[in-house]
Structures are given as structure tokens and as C-alpha cells.
Amino acid sequence: MKILKLLLFNFLFVVSLFSGIFIGEVEADEIPELPDGVTEEEYLDQKVFREIHGLDTSNKAIFRALDQNYRLATHSDHDIRLTASELKIIQDIDSMTTYMEEVEEIIRTTEDEYSGFASVYIDTRKQGIVHVNIKEDLKDSREVNEMVDEIAQSTPLKEKIKVSYVEFSEQELRDRQKAIVQDDKFSELGITSVYVHYEKNTIGIDVEELNTETEATIKELYGKDIHLEEHSEEVEQGRTDPVDYMEGGLAIGRNTNPVGSCTFSFSVRKLSNRTNNFVTAGHCASLNQNVYQGGERIGTVNY
Structure with a gap:
């Protein structure tokens, strides 16, 4: 499932690390003077959560949510205080996130076989809008139009579905992504990642240093x-090499043998106790199980 700017921790484990992680900190001057009883951690939790879910990020809204004199609801999955209207928005986002699976079935896209005529993603910053991008030269296809109608009829929130007509299907974008990664010139360009940019219906490329020459070369190629x-x-080590820092893409496992390993996804910082963590798939290990990278124990699994 393609989810824009949304971390689905209920499907993932968080691994506590013994080694350090490079995570960007919020500058001190970005945090306003806080009311009595409001901690910096509570403020940052509210700020990040609201940005991710398209809620009001003003200090007024945050301070009101944290004011214990207001009888606000707490979203049980996120342990965050919200107004009734904000809680309804989060529930709608959750509903559309679940509905994404049904849309993927309708357009026949899976992790093993991508759709040849469409792509789909959810934008939580727009409060759960599900975007269905249909390949433009197929918009007159009866089969495709029937699928679009089925999506419109089956959605729990019709106002949260947006159908657009674009140049590339998901399969075409994936083919482009694969071709770039396998290109002989790839390693010479300082490229750090290549991904499908669903929102722009193109390929996204991150580079170590972006300048006019690099941009011109990459776009020409x-x-x-x-x-x-x-x-x-760029990370020079292989994913199974032992490293003294942790970042996405490294192979981890339940023992020192790398066979059958999983992959670190991305770093997170738990603001309540300021611990650094990494997220990986839920099937990779069990609660309290040791996790190894490069043949050495690096942490344990917790929820």
C-alpha cells in the first residue's frame, strides 16, 4: 500500500537501538514559550502529528489541545489529545487507509505485479484523500471506467476519492525505476535513492549534491x-556489512546469520522519553527478541 507521509505503526515493530542514529532535531528557537504544565515533548508530539494528518498546526490549536481544562478526546492508537472534529478527521483517514487495500484489488496492483493502467496513493496531509491515477490513453476504456465506477461506489467517503488522468501507469513507473538503478552510469552520479513519486506521476531521485550540472546530466539520461x-x-557499505550507525536499508535478523534477513526501514524518535528507534516489518522478530546487524547484537524489539 502506498501511503504518503503516514507511519502505520500497528503493522510494524519498533527496534530500540544501542548505537546512535542521526535524526534531525527541532531547533530551540522553533519551540515557543510553553504554558505551565505543557512539556516540550507534548508540544512536539502535537506538532508532528498535526503536520502529518493535515490538522491545524498553530500554537493556539496545540495549546488548546494540551489544556487539561478542556474535555478533549484522546486518540487511542496515537495517545494524542484532539478536539471532537479533529478526532473525526483522524477516523476518516484511518477509514480511507483501510479502504486503500480494496482500491488496490480493484485496479489489480500488488507488490509482485503492478497495475498496467493505474496507480493509487493516500495523502494524509490532505486529511486522507485517496488519489487514483489512471493512465490517460485508457480513459475511454470500458473496463477502466467500470473500475473507476466501482471505486466511487464502494468508497466509505466519496469526497475522499480523487481520480486523475496521468501519463504513466504504476508498472511503467516501476520499469523506469528499475532501469535507472541498473544503468551503468548510476554509480557515477551521486544518487542516494530512486523511488516512484506517485504524487507527481514520475520518478524521484535523491542525490548527494544537487547542482546545475548534475541536474542536467540526470534529466538527459x-x-x-x-x-x-x-x-x-551515499552509503558505501553493503546492507549486511557491520556499521557503526544505523540507517534504512541495512539487513537485520534474529541471529548472527544474515540468511533470511529483514530490512531496517526508517528512524523514529520517541518524544515521550527521547529514545532513538528504528522501524521494521512486524514479521521480522517477536517482542523482546534480540536483533542483529553485521553479526552483532544491536537492540531488542518492542512495540
């Missing part, structure tokens, strides 16, 4: 529509 951003440095 891979297409003028490529979406470029400057991102983190």
Missing part, C-alpha cells in the same frame, strides 16, 4: 520529468 532533491550521503 533518465527524462526531463524526473523529480530531483538533494538528500543524505
